[in-house]
Amino acid sequence: NAGVTQTPKFRILKIGQSMTLQCTQDMNHNYMYWYRQDPGMGLKLIYYSVGAGITDKGEVPNGYNVSRSTTEDFPLRLELAAPSQTSVYFCASTSQGFEQFFGPGTRLTVL
């Protein structure tokens, strides 16, 4: 099992550009999550999904969109990137809402 994989590992965007952060898990988990982590801060939930076709907003959803067409994939879309979206993004998954398995993260800089 590869677990949770994320691509890309690093990315630099210009203000106003768009991009999609990819997240894939091979553990057949129903629940998937996107977090952002700013320096010295905890993880903030952006969006989450309890199954294919179902998504919901977390604590900080503005400026982001998600989709969940399959159990395995949960891409995060940034439209019109802003400097405030400079952060490290983590994707996670779980089967029953207990232990969450995290990906290695994507470090995004918006200049």
Next chain:
Amino acid sequence: SQKIEQNSEALNIQEGKTATLTCNYTNYSPAYLQWYRQDPGRGPVFLLLIRENEKEKRKERLKVTFDTTLKQSLFHITASQPADSATYLCALFLEYGNKLVFGAGTILRVKS
């Protein structure tokens, strides 16, 4: 307002000693609480889970307590080693939406 707080300052201890990290929360009613370890440049890794009806949980050199009256969890690492140096995050599980709310984490440094 809802808050989850961990020691904001780094905890520096000598190898072999017991490290104790604190997690306090207000205006939450978590079904259970989790602790994660995060190394620099990596995603968090699950360590332990304790339910609201459990007072204490142990796993090897790790011990977690959970006091729902005080709204506090303590995380202990006994016989600490330099390899235990990392950031430790506590997280509250909210049943609605199966979500976790994370604290900011405490940096632990174990010196040999």
